[in-house]
Amino acid sequence: MNDVDGTGNGELPSTAGYGEAAEQLAVQYESVSFAEVHGELLHHYPAPPAAVLDIGAGTGRDAAALAALGHRVVAAEPTPELRAHGERLHAGTGIRWLPDALPGLPGLLAEGERYDLVLLTAVWMHLTPAERPPAMDALATLLAPGGRLALTLRHGPVPPGRRMFDLPPEHTVDLATDRGLRLLHRTTRGDLHGRGAVHWTELVFERPAGSTPVGDS
Numbered sequence: 001m002n003d004v005d006g007t008g009n010g011e012l013p014s015t016a017g018y019g020e021a022a023e024q025l026a027v028q029y030e031s032v033s034f035a036e037v038h039g040e041l042l043h044h045y046p047a048p049p050a051a052v053l054d055i056g057a058g059t060g061r062d063a064a065a066l067a068a069l070g071h072r073v074v075a076a077e078p079t080p081e082l083r084a085h086g087e088r089l090h091a092g093t094g095i096r097w098l099p100d101a102l103p104g105l106p107g108l109l110a111e112g113e114r115y116d117l118v119l120l121t122a123v124w125m126h127l128t129p130a131e132r133p134p135a136m137d138a139l140a141t142l143l144a145p146g147g148r149l150a151l152t153l154r155h156g157p158v159p160p161g162r163r164m165f166d167l168p169p170e171h172t173v174d175l176a177t178d179r180g181l182r183l184l185h186r187t188t189r190g191d192l193h194g195r196g197a198v199h200w201t202e203l204v205f206e207r208p209a210g211s212t213p214v215g216d217s
């Protein structure tokens with residue numbers, strides 16, 4: 001059971017279907033490389049050593065690759081079964097794992113650390129339209145001045161048992177720019193796992209270097 005939302009109600013609606021499929025998903029997530037997933041975006045990522053936060057980190061494929069490059073990496077993953085796979089598969093890499101979850105990310109906000117790179121790879125589509133504004137508030141707060149936020153958005157049919165929302169990318173772009181973030185990159189790509197009906201939008205935003213971090217005013 002999972003109480004990361006602090007309600008005592010157990011599993012989050014947004015993580016529906018992940019715990020029971022974790023064994024198979026661990027194989028799927030680790031079957032592609034960090035370079036394959038992030039290739040188009042890598043030139044937007046900071047040079048090591050930087051403070052990196054991977055939210056919805058799954059089994060830690062990307063967190064481990066970034067730690068190997070010399071970054072200080074925090075991996076937030078609310079599905080205990082996926083977190084356990086990640087801790088086992090990438091033991092000794094220096095990743096710090098947390099059970100925090102969007103939209104509130106209460107643990108990370110309470111720590112007060114700011115990040116040079118925040119990743120949400122295949123995560124944002126799990127949030128309801130109502131959850132997205134407070135989630136973007138939390139993300140903007142967690143970004144250091146000059147920090148980058150990279151998101152991928154899934155488009156296409158929803159797998160059985162999962163909760164996902166296929167919203168136009170403009171919705172997310174507006175939420176980010178309303179909070180002072182600047183759009184650096186927008187591309188569309190196919191699915192790395194060969195699902196023909198699925199495609200992805202990739203977005204990278206920056207908190208301008210001279211700006212006051214949200215929540216620090």
Ligand SMILES: C[S@@+](CC[C@H](N)C(=O)[O-])C[C@H]1O[C@@H](n2cnc3c(N)ncnc32)[C@H](O)[C@@H]1O
Nearest residue numbers: 014015029056057058079101102121122123126
């Ligand atoms: C499709 S998987 C992607 C995992 C990983 N980022 C990757 O690319 O392999 C989606 C992940 O989002 C996580 N997730 C779902 N709801 C979340 C929430 N409210 N906050 C943070 N992560 C969430 C799930 O537990 C799962 O690990």
